[in-house]
Amino acid sequence: MNSTITSTQIIQASLRKRYAKERRFRFFGLLSILISFAFLIVLLFTIISKGLPAFQQTYIKLDVTIDETILGVTKDSEHNALYSASYNKVIKQTLTTMFPDASGRKQKRALKNLVSSSAAYDLRDAVVADPSLLGTTQSFWFLAKDDVDVFMKGKIDRSLPETERRIKDYQLSWIDALLAEDRLEKRFNTVLFTAGDSREPEQAGMKGAIMGSLYTMIITLLISFPIAVASAAYLEEFAPQNNRWVDIIEININNLAAVPSIVFGLLGLAVYINFFGVPRSTPLLGGLVLALMTLPTIIIASRAAIKAVPPSIKEAAVGLGASPVQTLFHHTLPLAMPGILTGTIIGMAQALGETAPLLMIGMVAFVAEVPQGFLDPATVMPVQVYLWSDSPERAFTERTSAAIMILLAFLVVMNLLAIMLRKKFERRW
Amino acid sequence: MTTAVGTLPGTTAATLESADPKPIIEPRSEFDIDISGTVGKPFVDNPKMQSRNCNVFYDDKQAIFDVDLDIGKNEIIALIGPSGCGKSTYLRVFNRMNDTIPICRVTGEHTLDGQDIYAKDQDPVLLRARVGMVFQKPNPFPKSIYDNVAYGARLHGLASNRSELDDLVEASLIKAGLFSEVKDDLQKPGTGLSGGQQQRLCIARAIAVDPEVILMDEPTSALDPIATAVIEELMDDLKTNYTIAIVTHSMQQAARVSQRTAYFHLGKLVEVNDTNQVFTNPEHKLTENYITGRFG
Ligand SMILES: Nc1ncnc2c1ncn2[C@@H]1O[C@H](COP(=O)(O)OP(=O)(O)OP(=O)(O)O)[C@@H](O)[C@H]1O
Numbered sequence: 027m028n029s030t031i032t033s034t035q036i037i038q039a040s041l042r043k044r045y046a047k048e049r050r051f052r053f054f055g056l057l058s059i060l061i062s063f064a065f066l067i068v069l070l071f072t073i074i075s076k077g078l079p080a081f082q083q084t085y086i087k088l089d090v091t092i093d094e095t096i097l098g099v100t101k102d103s104e105h106n107a108l109y110s111a112s113y114n115k116v117i118k119q120t121l122t123t124m125f126p127d128a129s130g131r132k133q134k135r136a137l138k139n140l141v142s143s144s145a146a147y148d149l150r151d152a153v154v155a156d157p158s159l160l161g162t163t164q165s166f167w168f169l170a171k172d173d174v175d176v177f178m179k180g181k182i183d184r185s186l187p188e189t190e191r192r193i194k195d196y197q198l199s200w201i202d203a204l205l206a207e208d209r210l211e212k213r214f215n216t217v218l219f220t221a222g223d224s225r226e227p228e229q230a231g232m233k234g235a236i237m238g239s240l241y242t243m244i245i246t247l248l249i250s251f252p253i254a255v256a257s258a259a260y261l262e263e264f265a266p267q268n269n270r271w272v273d274i275i276e277i278n279i280n281n282l283a284a285v286p287s288i289v290f291g292l293l294g295l296a297v298y299i300n301f302f303g304v305p306r307s308t309p310l311l312g313g314l315v316l317a318l319m320t321l322p323t324i325i326i327a328s329r330a331a332i333k334a335v336p337p338s339i340k341e342a343a344v345g346l347g348a349s350p351v352q353t354l355f356h357h358t359l360p361l362a363m364p365g366i367l368t369g370t371i372i373g374m375a376q377a378l379g380e381t382a383p384l385l386m387i388g389m390v391a392f393v394a395e396v397p398q399g400f401l402d403p404a405t406v407m408p409v410q411v412y413l414w415s416d417s418p419e420r421a422f423t424e425r426t427s428a429a430i431m432i433l434l435a436f437l438v439v440m441n442l443l444a445i446m447l448r449k450k451f452e453r454r455w
Numbered sequence: 456m457t458t459a460v461g462t463l464p465g466t467t468a469a470t471l472e473s474a475d476p477k478p479i480i481e482p483r484s485e486f487d488i489d490i491s492g493t494v495g496k497p498f499v500d501n502p503k504m505q506s507r508n509c510n511v512f513y514d515d516k517q518a519i520f521d522v523d524l525d526i527g528k529n530e531i532i533a534l535i536g537p538s539g540c541g542k543s544t545y546l547r548v549f550n551r552m553n554d555t556i557p558i559c560r561v562t563g564e565h566t567l568d569g570q571d572i573y574a575k576d577q578d579p580v581l582l583r584a585r586v587g588m589v590f591q592k593p594n595p596f597p598k599s600i601y602d603n604v605a606y607g608a609r610l611h612g613l614a615s616n617r618s619e620l621d622d623l624v625e626a627s628l629i630k631a632g633l634f635s636e637v638k639d640d641l642q643k644p645g646t647g648l649s650g651g652q653q654q655r656l657c658i659a660r661a662i663a664v665d666p667e668v669i670l671m672d673e674p675t676s677a678l679d680p681i682a683t684a685v686i687e688e689l690m691d692d693l694k695t696n697y698t699i700a701i702v703t704h705s706m707q708q709a710a711r712v713s714q715r716t717a718y719f720h721l722g723k724l725v726e727v728n729d730t731n732q733v734f735t736n737p738e739h740k741l742t743e744n745y746i747t748g749r750f751g
């Protein structure tokens with residue numbers, strides 16, 4: 027104090043250091059944001075650039091002469107006969123007429139494999155719907171086989187030597203011929219959204235997984251939301267305070283939130299399947315397991331939201347003669363709702379992206395049928411991603427990325443929903 | 456359910472000292488005065504509510520010591536005293552608001568119209584409909600003005616149809632002196648009103664349940680002098696129909712609105728007398744010290 031340096035000078039000297047520190051801190055903050063952003067961009071870029079082609083699919087136009095003698099049916103045949111006639115012979119016939127140069131088993135099989143096996147079903151459906159088509163020649167756009175599709179998307183280099191190519195020279199000549207006649211076309215891949223899973227990439231769709239996820243999420247929501255909100259409300263508003271048991275329950279709920287998700291799968295296997303006999307691979311079972319996993323998330327968020335409701339509002343209600351339950355339902359819960367809903371949607375989003383526990387309870391099976399209810403065998407979206415990523419066909423690679431994109435889209439929609447609900451229910455006090 | 460009301464840490468003595476704005480010349484001598492029983496007139500001829508041997512504990516800490524007091528019919532009684540002396544705690548005994556604090560325990564006999572309000576078969580919900588409360592900080596629900604006032608009536612089924620409810624809301628707002636200001640905005644949020652209007656809304660909300668007694672815990676401490684004057688005027692009108700107990704830190708307010716004044720000190724009821732007498736000629740040395748501003 028008695029030196030000639032005043033405290034203002036001391037402070038000034040230290041100021042520069044302080045500002046430098048601040049600048050450094052800001053720089054690092056900005057840097058970390060940029061880094062994480064860069065990662066996000068790279069992630070999105072790889073997924074989208076890989077997945078985008080999957081939203082298109084090659085179709086082949088064939089002029090099919092629906093020959094009654096090959097099919098062995100007439101216009102007046104019974105529905106069953108029409109239905110079970112061998113339409114793939116007609117398709118094969120069409121292709122051989124177009125490309126008579128195919129010789130030998132191998133080339134003949136390759137010729138047949140220009141179009142997907144679903145072509146026969148498309149033809150069958152057309153004929154069954156309108157038997158008068160029999161005997162006529164019609165143009166159809168059929169799904170191209172995955173190899174043709176992959177080639178059309180430029181993923182097979184024709185300059186490679188034939189032995190290293192999946193598409194051989196004779197196949198190339200057919201494709202070129204088809205192209206010359208405008209018989210090959212890339213269209214929006216509706217199959218991806220309208221079909222269930224399939225071994226054939228061009229026939230594989232996400233609908234089964236989307237519906238499976240939907241049914242599973244409904245179960246998860248129906249079970250976890252009421253239980254979690256009731257637990258949170260009880261713990262916050264009714265449970266005796268400073269009670270040892272309540273403390274133990276609280277600690278365990280928090281621990282539950284940190285349990286690795288695969289453990290919930292084991293629990294589901296032991297309790298739901300082995301003890302209660304819930305059928306495997308079903309949305310009901312998946313929903314039950316995911317509900318277990320989601321509970322602690324919603325409970326913790328709900329408790330925080332309930333705690334944040336101003337006590338003065340509750341006092342006002344109690345002071346007017348509202349019972350504790352009335353106070354809860356009229357005031358506390360409505361005011362806590364934005365927080366509760368946000369927690370719920372975060373929990374649901376977690377559940378939507380969860381695979382590990384579902385592997386334990388048989389939801390990883392190949393299911394071609396689109397599930398129609400809670401008790402049909404089903405997979406969910408992330409499991410579908412896993413299954414496709416595991417498939418050897420080249421065409422499944424892009425479909426895997428497309429499946430991830432669809433899953434991400436659902437997650438984004440859910441987050442938007444969370445924000446909207448928050449805005450809608452938010453009220454100031 | 457926990458409440459934030461009056462959770463003051465530390466001892467009452469410490470609270471007392473820190474709350475003192477002026478330096479005390481000989482602080483010890485002020486506290487050494489013995490409080491043995493209440494002086495003045497704690498009892499009245501026509502009591503609305505009675506309290507005998509009232510003791511209140513927070514866990515093992517006693518906040519109220521052996522208080523006897525009557526609240527007369529259609530009177531306004533003011534509870535005054537230094538911060539932390541237990542005014543709020545005592546006020547909340549009368550509508551069993553203390554029940555909502557798990558650690559709070561009340562002993563003694565308390566009656567409303569001669570009926571034991573702490574009896575086993577007394578429903579606290581019904582009691583709180585008969586003994587309403589207005590809080591220190593205006594606390595309207597985040598709903599419309601209409602719904603705020605209608606809440607209690609709906610809760611207790613006091614109106615059988617919409618038009619009856621409309622009438623009740625209007626009458627309550629008129630009694631609370633708020634109707635002319637809000638009659639065109641009944642659907643606007645109650646939280647959008649000014650502080651003074653909010654507090655009158657809270658009074659209207661309390662009146663709408665048609666209580667017999669209204670407890671007010673520092674109802675104007677968050678308000679400016681003009682809003683305060685409006686509410687004081689309102690209280691004067693209200694006392695023809697209601698019995699009012701008001702906790703206040705403002706001695707002028709106590710003097711202006713109340714007929715009787717009770718002075719609390721460290722959880723004990725020191726003196727109860729006609730308001731005039733308390734402020735002109737207090738019987739007890741502690742009361743005198745307090746009202747002359749020597750502490751508190
Ligand atoms: N919820 C509670 N838990 C524990 N102690 C409490 C609680 N509420 C009040 N107390 C204690 O009871 C005593 C009286 O508090 P009270 O709130 O009744 O005082 P007050 O006279 O209303 O004070 P003020 O004028 O500041 O509002 C204080 O010592 C306080 O610490």
Ligand SMILES: [Mg+2]
Binds near residue numbers: 542543544
């Ligand atoms: Mg108080």
